[in-house]
Amino acid sequence: MWADRAVRALWETGLTPKPPVDPEYLWKIGSRGFETEDERSGRDEIEVEDFRERLAKLCVSLSEEARLNALGHTMAYGQLSSAIRTRHALGRVWRETPSLATTEIAPPIIVVGQMRAGTTRMHRLLAADPRHTGTRFCNSHYPVPAKPDLRRFKAGAALAVARQINPWLDTLHPFGATRTDEEIGWLAGALSPATFEAQWRIPSFVGWNEAHGADPVYAEFARILRTDASVMGDAARPRILKCPQFSEDLPALLRQFPDARLVVTHREGRALLDSSVSLVASQMAFQTDYADLVAIEAEWRRKLALRDERIEATLAGFDGPVARIDFDALGANWRREIAQTYDAIGIQLTAEALEAMEAEQALSANSAHLQHRLQIAQFATS
Template identity: 70%
Template sequence: MPPRPHPLATARAADRADRAVGALWRKGITAKPPLDPEYLWQVGSRGFAAQDEHAGRSEAEVADFRLRLERLCASLRGEAELNALGHTMAYGQLTSAIRKRHALGRAWRTDPSLPQAAIASPIVVVGQMRAGTTRMHRLLAADPDHAGTRFCDSHNPVPVTPDWRPLKAAAALAIARRINPWLDALHPFGSTRIDEEIGWLAAALSPATFEAQWHIPSFVAWSEARDPGPVYAEFARILRTDAATMGNADRPRVLKCPQFAEDLPALLQHFPGTRLVVTHRDAAAIVESSVSLVASQMAPQSTRRDLSAITAEWQRKLALRQQRIERALAGFAGQVAHVDFDRLNADWEAEIGHVYAALDMPLSGAALAAMRREQRKAAAGSHTAHKVQIENFAAGEAA
């Protein structure tokens, strides 16, 4: 992992890729694809039947996706200030979302039972990004009585036989690590490792994955004010499909994504009996870590390099999420466990014990053994480098 001297630092591989793509466009070797909804739709829906857009979905949900695409494209064109690499990545992600939406519809048209599969009530980890949600998520999912979502299945929720998704996800991660060599310090990835379901939200064009990459304030504001119900209806269909496909529908799925903090009532509407695990961390530390993560993703994709604007936006965003968490919890009558970030660092086994007691769940020896293996795996990763990076940023500012 090379040194990261500044939150907006970029890797040489990213800079070279940006220059290479720009040169291809300037020389007319390849055409710059427009970020236009109709064009993207033509590309993403190629090879699918028209009814694949509608299968399993209400007309309001179909219209919601179309409107989200239109709004997001307008924001990308008018606000994001994308460079050639960022434009290419936006094009790839949006055409992929359209393709996956059609592929899911085709799967549901072929087997209508998939999006209706009965599942155990999930356990949802709720909290701010950078507040220990990933650690809690993976510890809980390590319990053999629970289930988790593989990164490759979040990245591509369309079931296939044979299942080539781990290989494809591994290739995508290899490219991502070339573009951003600090990726695993920010969030430890693995193709088949348990991970958050942000890919399922992105497949419905929730803002979660996009606002952490691009400056799209009008789309974000519009999304924050809009009912996220259609997004979570799609999310529920994907979860039921994944559970049926993976053969773990009888075990509680441990779900986690920071976007849940913003949309918790919409998520809970689809999953009666959900148990919540809410993480807490010092607000200043959350902002500092979040800004570092977002800056690292935005810098390679945009000519816009304004760290103060990123900081201000994520202070606002995190405050909004906190307000929405508190409001949702005030009206929630189910089981809730609270996790303190510092206590989790100091004695994770004791904190896990508190969580299981609060949720009235048995903590077996097999579960603890699996969690210890997960902790050893996490300790061997490179995510601890992020703390050092942040300390170096502060030292550089002081100097």
């Protein structure tokens, strides 16, 4: 790939040294320009230690297991140094304005389900209701508030570059700098594996995370949500939250938002696994020269089973409102499924909400995302 060759040429000619994916070096780069207190502002000691431990274990996994090419190495370095920088920047915000992290918010509505199971569609339909609100893509990936707010422009530029590197990007997920999107950027900033395991082979880090627990990650997530709600002026409206990682970490998320309503999506059959493998394979394909489709499929068969088990175990002990949505039923008649969802979670469905949802449906009608089913065949024959 041209981007990988370009990065490797820069290293080989000495124009740019290969940056080490090493915790101490990354910390030095990511914390540059910040105060020592910014690491700890708003966070307890367990959370501080958790982030440091996550960083160390992820770096080991990247170095010993991922077999990254030059582009993959550069992307890993960039993402981890950015996570450290963002963590310090948020700490500085909370040190200067502590009230942002404790903003009172309306109980959220949380969309839970496997990736490729209709979570994005349900998420955006619910967020289209004018009585609700959603997180903008740019706010997810650039959570630090600033004046003037240039995040939409930064996100737009980042998406333009990403589309050049990964031609499959818009078939993976319908992106837009200011469109409602999942909060995966907030999780990545706390070093949850949510975005990393879809790009790199990092089994030791993934296994450690599954056994370790995610309360520190979601404590940070909650502070960012409260800050975002205050800055965006929508704290009084229920935020529609969504990320497939929630299905793995639902108890920790609900400890932060015990009064949440849940919308749980489900998709039967082989199509769910194939679509998940396609997403991961297309992400890995340009970051390593050793992507193994058989290994990816085995891992995501295991991962999907784990997430299903954890969803059902959590729901068995949850006494709040829950709506269950079937992927095929949503595709066949989304209005009926929305009506049933609103009834199950105790919200009146209004004509105004349906009108806004119709507009969202029209926006998605010609999405490149519809071509996603072709990717697995392209990867397998490349």
